[in-house]
Amino acid sequence: MQACLSGFAGTALNARRPVQQRQPRRGAAPVRAAYAQIGHTDRTHESMNGPGSAYRQGGAGKKLPIAYSPEWMALREHTKEIESLHLRDLLMDEERTDALIHEHNGLYVDFSRQNINETTMQLLLNLAERAKLRTKMNAMFAGEHINNTEDRAVLHTALRAPRDSEVFVDGENVVPDVWEVLDKIRDFSERVRSGEWLGATGKPLTDVVAIGIGGSYLGPLFVHTAMQFDEQCKDRASGRKLRFLANVDPVDVAKALNGLNPETTLVIVISKTFTTTETMLNARTVRTWLTAELGQEAVAKHMVAVSTNLKLVKEFGIDPENAFGFWDWVGGRYSVTSAVGILPLALQYGFEKCEEFLRGAHDIDVHWRDAPFQENIPVLMGLISIWNSTFLGRSSVAVLPYCQALSKFPSHIQQVAMESVGKQVSIEGEPLPFKAGEIYFGEPGTNGQHSFYQLIHQGRVVPCEFIGTIKSQQSVYLKGELVSNHDELMCNFFAQADALAIGKDSVSLRAENVPEYLIPHKTFSGNRPSTSLLLPSLSPFRVGQLLALYENRVATQGFIWNVNSFDQWGVELGKVLASRVRTMMHTARTRSRRITITDGFNPSTRKMINRYLDGKNQMLYPEPRDVFPCDLIHSEECEAKW
Numbered sequence: 001m002q003a004c005l006s007g008f009a010g011t012a013l014n015a016r017r018p019v020q021q022r023q024p025r026r027g028a029a030p031v032r033a034a035y036a037q038i039g040h041t042d043r044t045h046e047s048m049n050g051p052g053s054a055y056r057q058g059g060a061g062k063k064l065p066i067a068y069s070p071e072w073m074a075l076r077e078h079t080k081e082i083e084s085l086h087l088r089d090l091l092m093d094e095e096r097t098d099a100l101i102h103e104h105n106g107l108y109v110d111f112s113r114q115n116i117n118e119t120t121m122q123l124l125l126n127l128a129e130r131a132k133l134r135t136k137m138n139a140m141f142a143g144e145h146i147n148n149t150e151d152r153a154v155l156h157t158a159l160r161a162p163r164d165s166e167v168f169v170d171g172e173n174v175v176p177d178v179w180e181v182l183d184k185i186r187d188f189s190e191r192v193r194s195g196e197w198l199g200a201t202g203k204p205l206t207d208v209v210a211i212g213i214g215g216s217y218l219g220p221l222f223v224h225t226a227m228q229f230d231e232q233c234k235d236r237a238s239g240r241k242l243r244f245l246a247n248v249d250p251v252d253v254a255k256a257l258n259g260l261n262p263e264t265t266l267v268i269v270i271s272k273t274f275t276t277t278e279t280m281l282n283a284r285t286v287r288t289w290l291t292a293e294l295g296q297e298a299v300a301k302h303m304v305a306v307s308t309n310l311k312l313v314k315e316f317g318i319d320p321e322n323a324f325g326f327w328d329w330v331g332g333r334y335s336v337t338s339a340v341g342i343l344p345l346a347l348q349y350g351f352e353k354c355e356e357f358l359r360g361a362h363d364i365d366v367h368w369r370d371a372p373f374q375e376n377i378p379v380l381m382g383l384i385s386i387w388n389s390t391f392l393g394r395s396s397v398a399v400l401p402y403c404q405a406l407s408k409f410p411s412h413i414q415q416v417a418m419e420s421v422g423k424q425v426s427i428e429g430e431p432l433p434f435k436a437g438e439i440y441f442g443e444p445g446t447n448g449q450h451s452f453y454q455l456i457h458q459g460r461v462v463p464c465e466f467i468g469t470i471k472s473q474q475s476v477y478l479k480g481e482l483v484s485n486h487d488e489l490m491c492n493f494f495a496q497a498d499a500l501a502i503g504k505d506s507v508s509l510r511a512e513n514v515p516e517y518l519i520p521h522k523t524f525s526g527n528r529p530s531t532s533l534l535l536p537s538l539s540p541f542r543v544g545q546l547l548a549l550y551e552n553r554v555a556t557q558g559f560i561w562n563v564n565s566f567d568q569w570g571v572e573l574g575k576v577l578a579s580r581v582r583t584m585m586h587t588a589r590t591r592s593r594r595i596t597i598t599d600g601f602n603p604s605t606r607k608m609i610n611r612y613l614d615g616k617n618q619m620l621y622p623e624p625r626d627v628f629p630c631d632l633i634h635s636e637e638c639e640a641k642w
């Protein structure tokens, strides 16, 4: 590892970098008048006053939203020009295409099918300048508490920093702590994989159940799914199973444990806070599954934890020696490169494969931190997303990997993006005068083509992100037989992007003798934007690159929209209300068989809960049958009684 990473020596992730040279602000002048009309002056040269303070108006310290800046106005004005151009024509310009293709260390990204031209890019770069993007990135890498509502630094990038680098949080270099945990993971995973660490009955632990939800689940699941058919990973995982348990639905427990033997199973409880209801309930259920068979002492050999809350880990009954820590400067959705992801992945594939993954993520972190914005792929992706959503009003993004191994990538990125920048106020708490965030969804191609692509071709305009690889993880021939065809898959990757961009008009349809009444139905307007990302392969290194590319792109957007991308207050209210229902439900189950809610909820909720309770009561107490807890984990005994 040391040798492999030595090339990065001295690239300390939060080393102070010179602030990038200001870009010429073409396009600002024509909008100064408009800016003056709304009563603001251009304060380009005002210095930054802490993270999030893009600039201030007057001496009173009132912050002026970026939406009132000349750069923003110039972009709004520019939408008219872009709306008059069709991608069908823009794509004929080879010089434009060349300018919109970017490469970094094997990663090839083509933005030429976006509704943009040279002016758009320049105006977006001006906006980045106005938003003090470079200053905000530097503040992040410097360990400043840019997550202001939780008073925390944001340094998931330190999780993949080389051993010999320095990253400071509150005056302390955290890289040795990061590597201490990584070394502990290496040691533990090697002991488990080699059979040195045995279960309570002396058997090797070949299977792992990782319990966690949200950021403690989606990232590890995406990376596991991406790695599992990589040839080297597949060899290293031979004879081993890795399962995930997230949902509190008893079916998910049954599915995760199905066919597993407690004697050969290691359980990892993954929770940053160690308080998440679903995770803690599932952890208790699985602990019961283990101890019912192996006795209470088995917990010491069969259960480990990943958390920032070692006190609660101990209270749960897991020896803190068997806990793998991380830090409050790692957000849940940014935690896959901490022990959250690295522990289960190292157990399944060996630690070296995880190091490759970390190196890929670090490679993009350095590119994001250092590359000039006009060549900086995460920055460009972020800027184009802002252009599409905030200026052109396209509120969704479809992530479309032409790669089955990336089937869980859209769900992971959905959390990274929507939980980060789906905000209503600025970092200072002021209402945003525009909509931030986009609706992310996606499926692997070609499956999606047979499902929702109808809408993206002829319905709403949804900017798409196509992801493909040059080399498939699976060889075409399996024991001499042709099993499938990567070329066929990738033909669709190329074709779909063009079908969206170019479309098909009535002239071509008539030339094909399409009956007149069908022409409106068969017309494709085209001019629908997409970005194409081509990776050489899907090795762990490339998976790491892809992860960091999207993480840093989302951070870029948050910095420009001036929101706090690292808190998630929007998930709290539902939890509080669920807790009220839980209390009532508990009373219903413990005190009274036929409880009916009469107050405490609105009529709609009351009626629906009562309907649920009535139905449940009939199932739970179906006189004259015995009472039995059908809500508990599925068991044969339970089924027999029913």
Ligand SMILES: O=P(O)(O)OC[C@H]1O[C@H](O)[C@H](O)[C@@H](O)[C@@H]1O
Pocket (backbone or CB within 6 Å): 213, 214, 215, 216, 270, 271, 272, 273, 274, 275, 276, 279, 332, 333, 419, 568, 571
């Ligand atoms: O890791 P945990 O503390 O269990 O949190 C799990 C998840 O739950 C929360 O509700 C947040 O929305 C997620 O950002 C977080 O990743």
